[in-house]
Amino acid sequence: MSTWCTWLSVSLAVAGGLLLLWLLALAALALVRPRGNLLTEAVRLLPDLLRLIPRLARDRTLPRGVRIRLWLLLGYLAMPLDVVPDFIPVLGYADDAIVVAVVLRSVVRHAGADALTRHWPGTDDGLDAVRRLAGLPTTTTQ
Numbered sequence: 001m002s003t004w005c006t007w008l009s010v011s012l013a014v015a016g017g018l019l020l021l022w023l024l025a026l027a028a029l030a031l032v033r034p035r036g037n038l039l040t041e042a043v044r045l046l047p048d049l050l051r052l053i054p055r056l057a058r059d060r061t062l063p064r065g066v067r068i069r070l071w072l073l074l075g076y077l078a079m080p081l082d083v084v085p086d087f088i089p090v091l092g093y094a095d096d097a098i099v100v101a102v103v104l105r106s107v108v109r110h111a112g113a114d115a116l117t118r119h120w121p122g123t124d125d126g127l128d129a130v131r132r133l134a135g136l137p138t139t140t141t142q
Helices: 002-032 038-044 046-057 064-078 091-111 113-119 124-133
Strands: none
Touching (some): 046 091, 046 113, 046 124, 064 091, 091 113, 091 124
16 A cells, blocks of 8 residues: 555656646746737747748758757647647647747847848748847838
C-alpha cells in the first residue's frame, strides 16, 4: 500500500508542477502580448506570417541566431500541444500570435526591418500591421 501512496504522491506532484508551469506560461504570454487590436490583426495575418517565417529562416544573409529562432518558432507552431489549445475559439490562436510577435520583434532587432519587407508575402496593409506588431513604424508614416 505504501508503494501506491508513493506513486500517487509523485503523480500529484508532477501534475501540480505541470499546472504551475502552464499558469506561468499563460502569465508570461499576457505580459508580452501586443497592446490594442494588434493581437486581432496578428491572428488575421497568421497565414501570411506562416509563409513569412520560413522565407526568413532560409535567408542565409540573416545571422545564424535569428534563423535558429525562426526554425524553433516553426517547430512550436507545428507542435500539436500549445500553451492554449487551438480548438479554443480565439484564445487558441492568440498564444501562437503572441509568440510570433515576440520572435518577430527579436528578428527585426537583430536582422533589420529591410529583411521583413523583402520577404513579406502579403499586401502592403498586412505589412504595415506586421511592422506595428514588430514595434516598427508603418511604411505609410515614414
